[in-house]
Structure formats: structure tokens, C-alpha cells
Amino acid sequence: MNSDQKILACVDDTPVSDAVTDYAAWAARTLGAPLELLHVLDRHLALAATQDHSGTIGLDAQEKLLDKLISEDETRTRTAREAGRLFLHGLRERALAAGVHTVDTRLRRGDVEETLSEQHAGSRLLVLGKTGPQPGTAEHALGQHLEWVVRSVSRPVLVAAETYREPTRVLFAFDGSGITRKGVEMLAGSTLLKGLPLVLLMAGAPSGAETRQLELAAQTLKAAGIDASPSIVKGAPQQTIVSALSAGGFDLLVMGAYGHSALRSLLMGSKTTGLLKTTQVPTLLLR
Amino acid sequence: MSLHTLRQDWFSNVRNDLLAGLVVALALIPEAIAFSIIAGVDPKVGLYASFSIATLTAFVGGRPGMISAATGAMALVMVTLVKSHGLDYLLAATVLTGVFQILAGWLKLGQLMRFVSRSVVTGFVNALAILIFMAQLPELTNVSWHVYAMTAAGLGIIYGLPYITKAVPSPLVTIVLLTAVSITLGLDIHTVGDMGKLPDSLPAFLIPNVPITLETLLIILPYSVTLMVVGLLESLMTATIVDELTDTRSDKSRECVGQGVANIATGFIGGMAGCAMIGQSVINVKSGGRGRLSTLVAGVVLLILVVFLGDWVKQIPMAALVAVMIMVSIGTFNWGSIKNLRVHPTSSSVVMLATVIVTVATHDLAKGVLTGVLLSGFFFAQKIGRILRITSRTEDDGRARAYEVAGQVFFASAERFTEAFDYKEVLDKVRIDVSRAHFWDITAVSALDKVVLKFRREGTEVEVSGLNEASATMVDKFAVHDKAGTDDMLTGH
Numbered sequence: 001m002n003s004d005q006k007i008l009a010c011v012d013d014t015p016v017s018d019a020v021t022d023y024a025a026w027a028a029r030t031l032g033a034p035l036e037l038l039h040v041l042d043r044h045l046a047l048a049a050t051q052d053h054s055g056t057i058g059l060d061a062q063e064k065l066l067d068k069l070i071s072e073d074e075t076r077t078r079t080a081r082e083a084g085r086l087f088l089h090g091l092r093e094r095a096l097a098a099g100v101h102t103v104d105t106r107l108r109r110g111d112v113e114e115t116l117s118e119q120h121a122g123s124r125l126l127v128l129g130k131t132g133p134q135p136g137t138a139e140h141a142l143g144q145h146l147e148w149v150v151r152s153v154s155r156p157v158l159v160a161a162e163t164y165r166e167p168t169r170v171l172f173a174f175d176g177s178g179i180t181r182k183g184v185e186m187l188a189g190s191t192l193l194k195g196l197p198l199v200l201l202m203a204g205a206p207s208g209a210e211t212r213q214l215e216l217a218a219q220t221l222k223a224a225g226i227d228a229s230p231s232i233v234k235g236a237p238q239q240t241i242v243s244a245l246s247a248g249g250f251d252l253l254v255m256g257a258y259g260h261s262a263l264r265s266l267l268m269g270s271k272t273t274g275l276l277k278t279t280q281v282p283t284l285l286l287r
Numbered sequence: 288m289s290l291h292t293l294r295q296d297w298f299s300n301v302r303n304d305l306l307a308g309l310v311v312a313l314a315l316i317p318e319a320i321a322f323s324i325i326a327g328v329d330p331k332v333g334l335y336a337s338f339s340i341a342t343l344t345a346f347v348g349g350r351p352g353m354i355s356a357a358t359g360a361m362a363l364v365m366v367t368l369v370k371s372h373g374l375d376y377l378l379a380a381t382v383l384t385g386v387f388q389i390l391a392g393w394l395k396l397g398q399l400m401r402f403v404s405r406s407v408v409t410g411f412v413n414a415l416a417i418l419i420f421m422a423q424l425p426e427l428t429n430v431s432w433h434v435y436a437m438t439a440a441g442l443g444i445i446y447g448l449p450y451i452t453k454a455v456p457s458p459l460v461t462i463v464l465l466t467a468v469s470i471t472l473g474l475d476i477h478t479v480g481d482m483g484k485l486p487d488s489l490p491a492f493l494i495p496n497v498p499i500t501l502e503t504l505l506i507i508l509p510y511s512v513t514l515m516v517v518g519l520l521e522s523l524m525t526a527t528i529v530d531e532l533t534d535t536r537s538d539k540s541r542e543c544v545g546q547g548v549a550n551i552a553t554g555f556i557g558g559m560a561g562c563a564m565i566g567q568s569v570i571n572v573k574s575g576g577r578g579r580l581s582t583l584v585a586g587v588v589l590l591i592l593v594v595f596l597g598d599w600v601k602q603i604p605m606a607a608l609v610a611v612m613i614m615v616s617i618g619t620f621n622w623g624s625i626k627n628l629r630v631h632p633t634s635s636s637v638v639m640l641a642t643v644i645v646t647v648a649t650h651d652l653a654k655g656v657l658t659g660v661l662l663s664g665f666f667f668a669q670k671i672g673r674i675l676r677i678t679s680r681t682e683d684d685g686r687a688r689a690y691e692v693a694g695q696v697f698f699a700s701a702e703r704f705t706e707a708f709d710y711k712e713v714l715d716k717v718r719i720d721v722s723r724a725h726f727w728d729i730t731a732v733s734a735l736d737k738v739v740l741k742f743r744r745e746g747t748e749v750e751v752s753g754l755n756e757a758s759a760t761m762v763d764k765f766a767v768h769d770k771a772g773t774d775d776m777l778t779g780h
Contacts, residue, residue, distance in 0.1 A: 052449075052453045053574045054449040054455075054457050055310045055311075055314045055570050055574065056457050056458065056570075056618070057569055057573075059622050060622050062528060062621075063623060065532060065572065065573050069533070
């Protein structure tokens with residue numbers, strides 16, 4: 001990984017953004033990378049706020065409607081822009097106070113997912129809030145929004161918890177899949193988790209080959225200065241991970257994300273989304 | 288198409304889309320009935336068409352939030368076909384229209400829309416409004432004073448109610464109230480039931496009962512072509528309007544194909560051809576509709592309403608419908624354009640007025656638009672033809688003269704070009720430098736030939752320079768001009 005690649009934190013004016021900034025600041029500090037705070041003004045979600053169901057069209061209906069919509073959009077964007085600048089500035093101060101050397105801000109217009117899929121180039125890690133950048137709108141059901149974001153970017157994504165606690169113990173949900181094996185190499189090549197105790201957890205009854213992979217992964221991580229230890233627990237993956245998290249006092253979960261197609265997860269539900277819903281621990285999603 | 292856009296198109300605005308769809312469905316019913324009556328078919332033909340077109344374009348259309356259904360523009364085209372050959376030929380023509388529209392979509396003919404200038408669009412809209420209004424006149428002539436009173440009351444409610452509340456569609460309130468009044472007073476006035484059959488069941492698949500012969504094809508072909516042109520014109524125009532209103536983009540080629548698919552299916556369930564509706568789309572956006580869901584809801588609710596409320600719909604007095612249609616025509620008309628007549632350049636105003644006059648005179652929107660497009664091309668050519676400057680100076684102590692031509696030489700300016708030279712001057716030699724001119728067509732080249740010949744007849748030697756650069760613009764392969772350096776070439780060498 002290139003060290004001048006930035007950490008991209010997606011923030012908005014909800015309380016969770018403080019935690020997002022803190023986690024992003026932690027990642028930026030440990031990786032020695034610059035931090036960029038990104039806020040997207042999504043005016044189209046709130047666009048159709050209207051009470052006019054009269055169904056009439058009067059003189060020059062189209063022109064008048066256009067004028068009305070434009071001026072509504074204009075005021076909304078202006079206010080959002082000012083508010084956006086204000087809290088971006090506040091969060092920047094916060095990140096600087098947390099010891100990050102370069103903090104940049106960026107205010108963009110558009111759709112969250114679209115923006116991220118354009119902006120994630122040049123970044124090494126994305127940090128997002130758990131409630132998603134638009135709480136209280138149609139997107140408030142967790143997962144959907146987050147899932148689309150995570151699917152649209154090809155970078156690891158750190159999903160922040162609601163309150164910040166510096167990660168001290170890490171749980172790595174290892175299933176021997178390509179994503180998690182690549183994740184191990186990536187972590188070994190980075191300074192993010194250096195020196196932290198890490199448990200490589202494998203759920204179920206692994207075959208011999210999978211056990212060997214688990215041990216190999218532990219060795220790779222150890223060699224990179226991460227205090228990794230393998231562990232195999234019988235049981236369904238989701239429950240096992242959840243109970244291990246609360247029992248072991250872990251404060252960071254690492255796992256592979258969305259290994260299956262969007263269609264399949266739409267029909268069958270996604271393991272990743274399910275886990276994200278239940279845990280209160282920040283989660284590093286590997287892509 | 289990614290799942291993301293799919294979700295964006297359908298579910299980004301669910302609550303507002305549902306409400307707006309409902310409002311639109313209620314507003315569609317009187318229009319569908321009225322347009323069926325314009326076309327001279329049973330109200331059910333228009334109602335089925337509106338259901339099927341709205342529902343299908345929700346899925347296959349290229350512009351989320353746009354409302355397509357049975358329209359006045361299309362109804363006006365089919366009047367004579369229905370009169371002379373009957374409903375089945377109309378259904379066949381509808382299917383063929385759909386086929387043409389799909390072809391147009393594949394061939395990306397939507398791009399031809401850029402030749403339709405703003406003035407033509409305004410003229411189209413105004414002509415449409417006038418025709419819709421005129422179509423209401425038969426219901427208002429030779430009738431009792433009851434009808435006038437009803438219509439006036441209807442218009443009063445339509446425009447007055449929104450000042451009190453905007454929560455309920457005022458056209459709907461008008462219809463309900465006037466129907467109630469007409470039933471209680473037992474007035475003897477025209478009702479929808481007098482106009483023909485209403486739907487009593489869900490639409491079913493049927494094959495138009497026409498002989499499959501060349502003769503049939505020749506009957507429906509001209510109508511289908513006109514329907515295709517009018518349908519695509521209004522649909523693409525409406526799409527642009529919705530684009531503008533919502534500040535989003537749409538897929539025009541997909542819209543063409545979508546309109547085609549919807550029309551084919553509509554022909555097979557006994558509905559008349561339709562297209563996007565300017566008025567309804569504006570109502571939809573105004574009521575908060577943005578996504579595909581609004582269109583789907585409009586179509587489905589419309590069908591449910593008419594199938595289950597058929598007995599009530601039958602008793603709606605025509606006066607109530609007339610009031611609604613007058614509102615539609617007033618709302619469709621571009622009133623600003625009247626004010627602009629004085630402000631805009633005369634040529635634009637002439638194009639607009641010509642489009643209106645030809646359309647209203649022929650009752651054919653396609654002819655009106657064609658007139659407008661040709662006229663605007665003509666005016667453009669005339670204007671560009673003025674960009675031609677020919678200067679000259681003497682050389683060799685008055686023995687020779689050097690002409691320098693700069694500007695556009697083509698059919699419209701060729702005569703001015705030829706006349707700019709002084710053939711009577713006694714000279715030994717004439718030098719014509721055309722390197723800063725553009726020769727756009729054969730007329731330009733032959734005009735130059737003529738000039739050379741005339742000079743030679745006077746015994747003057749002629750030298751033409753820079754012809755290669757000047758005639759480079761004559762090449763029809765535009766790819767040449769797309770290359771780097773084209774700008775320099777077109778702004779003077």
C-alpha cells in the first residue's frame with residue numbers, strides 16, 4: 001500500500017460522525033496517512049417534499065413549477081452547504097486535536113453511493129458511520145445503504161461504532177475464503193494493527209486444509225508484528241462471532257464482506273449485514 | 288443497469304410516489320374518456336390504453352416519473368382512421384406504431400429531436416392546447432343552459448378549490464360534485480354513458496380483427512407513421528420537461544423503445560395508441576412524484592377505479608369532463624409565448640405561429656412540426672448566409688484586383704457571392720482568395736465557377752487560391768471535422 005494514499009471518512013451532521021472522525025483519526029495516526037473528511041449533499045433524496053395534490057394545472061403551470069422547484073432546491077442546497085461547511089470544519093478541528101497531521105475536507109454534491117464510487121480512488125481505507133449517512137430517511141434501515149456503499153467501492157471499509165473506543169483487542173473472523181486470506185496479507189503489510197493482540201476465529205468444524213490455512217494466517221500476522229493467535233469454535237458463524245465478541249472484550253472486528261452477489265443477498269439476506277446489525281463493535285470490512 | 292439505479296428509480300421516493308400516482312390516476316380518468324371521445328371510440332378503449340401504457344412505461348420507459356397514457360395528440364391523428372375503417376384498424380395501427388417506435392429507438396432517431404427548435408416545441412404545445420379546446424366545442428354547442436352552468440361551476444371548482452385546500456385533486460372534486468348534482472336534479476344532459484361502452488372487466492388479450500393483407504398495411508401505414516412521429520415528439524419533449532423540472536437525466540432511446548413496447552401491448556388488449564402527457568407529467572411532479580413507482584401506481588389505480596366504479600363513471604356529465612379538459616388545455620398552452628411574440632426575433636415567432644396554424648388547420652401535429660422544422664432551417668440558412676464578406680484592393684497599378692472572400696458560401700448565399708464581384712472593371716488579372724471562406728455545397732462551387740467564367744469572358748485572367756481549404760467543409764463525412772484542429776478550420780483558416 002502506498003503511504004500517501006488517504007483515509008476517507010464519510011461524515012454528516014449526525015452524532016455518529018464524531019465517532020467516525022475519531023476512528024478515522026486513529027487509522028490515520030497508526031498508518032501515518034493523510035485524512036480526508038467527505039460530506040455529500042444529497043439533495044435528491046429530500047427533493048419531493050410537496051403538499052400540492054390539487055391535480056390542477058393553471059396558466060404556465062410548467063414554468064411556474066420549474067421556478068418553484070429551482071428556488072426550493074436553491075435554498076435547501078444553500079443551507080445544507082453552510083451547515084456542511086460548519087460541521088466539516090468542527091470535525092476537522094477534532095481530527096487535528098486527535099493528532100492527525102494532515103486533515104482535508106471535501107464537500108460534494110450528489111448521491112452518496114455514486115460519489116463514493118468516484119471518490120474512493122486514491123484512498124486506502126473508507127470510514128463510515130453505522131446508521132448510514134442519511135438517518136431518518138428512507139434509508140434508515142441499516143445495511144441497505146451501507147451495503148450499496150461497500151459494494152460500490154473496492155477498498156476496505158471501517159464501520160465505526162456509535163462511540164469511539166481505541167481498538168485494543170481485535171477479533172478476525174477467518175473463514176479461509178479468498179477475501180479473508182487476502183485480508184491477512186493486507187493487514188500484515190500495514191501498520192494499522194501493529195502490536196495489538198488479535199484472535200483469528202474460525203467457526204464450525206474446519207477441514208484439515210482450512211486448519212492449516214488458519215495457522216498459516218496466524219504465522220503471517222505474527223511475522224508482521226501482530227500478536228495473533230488462532231482459535232476454532234464450533235457453531236454457526238454468526239452466533240459464534242457475536243458471543244466471542246462480547247466474551248473476549250474485543251473492540252474491533254475484522255471480516256470479509258459481501259462475498260456473494262447482490263441478487264443473492266437480496267433474496268437470502270446477507271451474513272455481513274446481519275452481523276453488522278447485531279454487533280456494537282467497530283468492524284473492518286475486507287473487500 | 289445496476290441494482291443501484293433500479294432501486295433509485297423505483298424506491299427512492301416511495302411515499303410521495305404513491306400519493307402522486309393516486310392523484311395522477313384520478314386525473315387520468317376524465318382525460319382518457321375525453322380523448323376516446325375525440326378519437327371517436329368507446330371510452331373503454333382510452334381507459335384500457337391509459338392503464339396499459341402507464342403500467343408498461345413504468346417498467347420499460349426511459350424517464351422515471353413521466354406519465355404516459357392515451358393522449359389528445361394521438362387521438363387527433365386517428366380520428367379519420369376510426370371514422371373510415373373502424374376500431375380494429377386503429378388497434379392494428381397502434382401495434383404497427385409500436386413497432387416503428389421500437390425501430391426508432393434502436394436507430395437512435397431520438398437524436399433528431401435536436402433539429403426541433405424551441406419555437407417549434409412551443410408551437411406544438413400551443414397547437415395541442417388549441418386542438419384539445421376545440422375538441423370540447425361540440426359538447427358546448429346547441430345545448431341547454433344547464434351545460435354552460437355546469438361547465439362554469441366546474442371551472443370555478445377546479446381553479447378555486449386549490450386556494451382552500453391542496454390536499455385533494457380539485458378536478459376530481461369537480462367531477463364528483465357535478466355528477467351528484469346532475470343525478471339529484473335529474474338533469475337531461477349528456478353523460479359519459481351516452482358516449483359508448485365503459486370497461487366492465489379487466490382487459491383481455493385480443494388480436495385486431497383485420498385481414499392481414501397488403502391493402503390493410505397501406506391503410507394503416509400512413510397513420511402509424513404519423514402516430515409514431517407525434518408520439519415520439521411529445522414523449523421526448525415531455526421527457527425533456529421532466530428532466531428540467533427534476534434536474535435529472537433520462538435515457539431518450541430507451542424511452543422510444545418503451546413507448547413502442549407499451550403501444551404494441553396496448554393494441555393487443557384493445558387500447559388506442561398513446562404517448563407521454565405533458566399536463567399529467569407536470570401534475571405528477573407537482574404532486575411529488577419522481578420515481579417509476581408513481582407511474583405504475585397511476586396505471587394500476589386507474590384500472591381498479593374504472594372497473595369497479597364503472598356504474599358511477601357512466602353517470603358523469605360531459606360538462607364536468609369538458610371543464611377538466613379546458614383546464615388541461617389552459618395548462619398546456621404556453622401563455623408566456625404570446626408575450627414573447629414581441630420580444631423574440633421575428634423568425635422565431637414566425638416559426639412558432641406557422642407550426643400552430645398548420646397544425647390547427649390540418650389537425651395533424653406531425654405536419655405542423657414538419658412545417659416548423661423546415662421553416663426554422665430556412666431561417667437559419669438565411670441568417671448564416673449573411674455571414675459573407677468580400678473585400679478587394681487593386682494591385683499592379685490598377686491592372687489587377689485581389690478579392691478576399693471570408694464567410695459562408697452555400698445555396699442561400701451563392702447569389703450574393705456572385706454579385707459581389709465587379710465584372711465591368713477593366714483588369715488584366717483577378718486574384719480570388721477563398722482560403723478564409725467555407726464552401727458548403729455544390730451550389731457554392733458552381734457559383735465560383737460562374738464568377739471565373741464571367742471574368743474570363745471579359746478577357747480577365749483569374750487565379751483562385753485557397754480552394755482546397757475552403758471546400759474541405761463540403762465533405763459529407765463529418766468525421767473529418769471531428770478531428771483536432773476542426774475549430775480552427777471552421778472559424779477561418
